[in-house]
Amino acid sequence: MTDVTRRLAKFAAGISHQSIPADVMQRAAMLVMDNVGIALRAHHDAQSTPALVKGATVLGLDGGKSVVIGDRRGFTPAGAALINGAQAHSLDFDDTHARSSLHPSAPIVPAALAAAEMTGADGEELIPAIIGGYETQIRLSMALGPSDHYDRGFHPTATCGVFGAAAAAGRLFCLDADQMALAFGIALSQSAGSMQFLVDGAWTKPFHVGHAAMCGLMAATFAKEGYRGVEDAFEGRAGFFHAYAPDPDPAKAIEGLGEVWETMAIGVKPYPSCxxxxxxxxxxxxxxxxxxxxxxxxxxxxxxxxxxxxxxxxxxxxxxxxxxxxxxxxxxxxxxxxxxxxxxxxxxxxxxxxxxxxxxxxxxxxxxxxxxxxxxxxxxxxxxxxxxxxxxxxxxxxxxxxxxGEPDNFLSANELRAKFDTLVSPYLPALRVDELATRLLDIRNESDINQVLRLTRPAPAEVAAAGE
Missing domain, CATH: 3.30.1330.120 (2-methylcitrate dehydratase PrpD)
Structure with missing residues (x-):
């Protein structure tokens, strides 16, 4: 196993709330609230959502206990990760990381939420797993060189996001470092996302992200069950760095790992555009x-x-x-x-x-x-x-x-809450909006993640009032 693969796997498998500064934990909770608000609005408003949900249903991805944000029905964990990931990116209103030129939360939070629902993990386990996913995804993109990666036609939110999603889900599945490395090895064969959507405005960009969330969840699940992935996922001769960029710098993936928190460099969007x-x-x-x-x-x-x-x-x-x-x-x-x-x-x-x-x-x-x-x-x-x-x-x-919205010009708590309220208020009553926002911001202290997510489901009367 190469040094980058080994060190990222060890980091992702071992991360816990004891090793993370308090401000990083709080920032991650704010990003989760932002992610859920965007996904809820997208469930009702994004042009691509009906076809996405219908396709997932035809494939048999509904009928489980996992929550698709904004939907009354239950879905399988894979279905929830897919749809929530796509919804979180459908408005192009989701958070960003400048130096890696990608959107961290959209693939990672949905995979982590689905894994938490599968395992019954609480908020104190959820937030570190999400942070481990952020750190993995962001650092991989910086190591590739995002401009070079874009020039090859790749969408780094998705190509790097599948590894971040695997890291987050894997931590909630309690994978050890060797299993986490195998999860990365499985995710390598799922890393995808083409920028061709820019030519004709196709809906594949959010699909990339939902696919990355679902595949990261799958990779961690298969690794947990003993399925073997390649050992040198990142630095191998046909690994991620060599196959996806012309001049990668692998050292950037582990520089300051566990000491410099790239999570704090994530910005929140005030406008729903690139x-x-x-x-x-x-x-x-x-x-x-x-x-x-x-x-x-x-x-x-x-x-x-x-x-x-x-x-x-x-x-x-x-x-x-x-x-x-x-x-x-x-x-x-x-x-x-x-x-x-x-x-x-x-x-x-x-x-x-x-x-x-x-x-x-x-x-x-x-x-x-x-x-x-x-x-x-x-x-x-x-x-x-x-x-x-x-x-x-x-x-x-x-x-x-x-x-x-960037870290050095971040939204105030009131501005972030105002964004959330604007997104979800058309589809939830005021008291529910307030309860959902409050519990998401304090999700570290929640014992039942599924219960929190169920607050995004409209009641029948609310659905009728909204004309759905």
Missing amino acids: RYSHAALDALIELRAANDINPDDIEAVDIGLPETGWKIIGDPEADKHNPQGVVDGQFSMAFCAAVALREGGLGWDDYAHHIGNAKTLDLCRRVRAAPDPQAEAEFPANLSGVAKVTTKSGVFEAFVAIPK
Whole structure:
């Protein structure tokens, strides 16, 4: 067994609340609350959810005791991990880690929740397992080099997420280090996720993440039952590092392991769009408010991004100027900028109003995005952006190094709760919203994870009132 595989397996198998600082434990609980809120809204609102749930049902993944967030029915653990993982990523509103350029919670939390339901683990066991998953996934992406990994067409949230999901589930199954390494070896054959969705706005991006959550759960389960995976999952000749990136740096996967907590570098999104758009959106919203900019007076908007971000949300320009659906809009800097300038912000409900809106699209076509040296200099530590708005009355410009929601500019407790309330309030009564938020934030002290998740289920009267 190679050193990276051995050390990550030992770390993931041995992590516990005694070895984790209190602020890291609390931050993880906040991320769980954010994840559940997003998944609940996506269950009701995401275009892809009905087909996803129907497909899982046809495959026989319903009928168990595990909770799919927002659904009245029970599902198998694999079905719950798949659907919850996809839902958590369906709005593109989920948390991010800048240097690894991925979304940590979406594949990891659903796998951990399903494993906790399987084993009866309590919150004090759940949170360390999730943190072990975060640390595994994030460090693997940093070792690959996320830009190189993206350039090969891979989606690191999913390709690295399957290993984080296996680590989280494996810890809840009480795997030892040797079993955890075998779980990683099984997950290696399940690591997948193509960026081809950017071409046509396909729904495969959230599916990648649900698949990673389910496969991580499967890998840990099979390892627990004695199924053999490859021993050198990461550094082997055909292992993860060599097969998925041209110039990996394996040392980054274990640098500071157990001492430097990458969990504290996870940011929470204030806008439901690609994270690379957020610094520029912050700048545009600030400029609009400070200078009383009238969208009808705008002649041109210039956005500067890190090159990796520009490739995802700025190019090809013709496509970004003409989004055909929500996914296209979320990955169009021009469209997001146009909405923010018209609305003074960007929320989930804005997509329904602005996709296909003639005035929004007219403004969208006046937005130009390009790689920017100042933003590139901040990358990958920060996903920075610059915005310049040219109007009939003047030119206004702002640079944002650290977008809102990043660890050094984190959402306040009130802002995070407001995001949660906005997401779930259309589908749960106020008292239930408050109970769910309170118990999720204090999930470390919960003894029955399934009971907490059942709070996301609508009662029949609530379903009827919502028109479902």
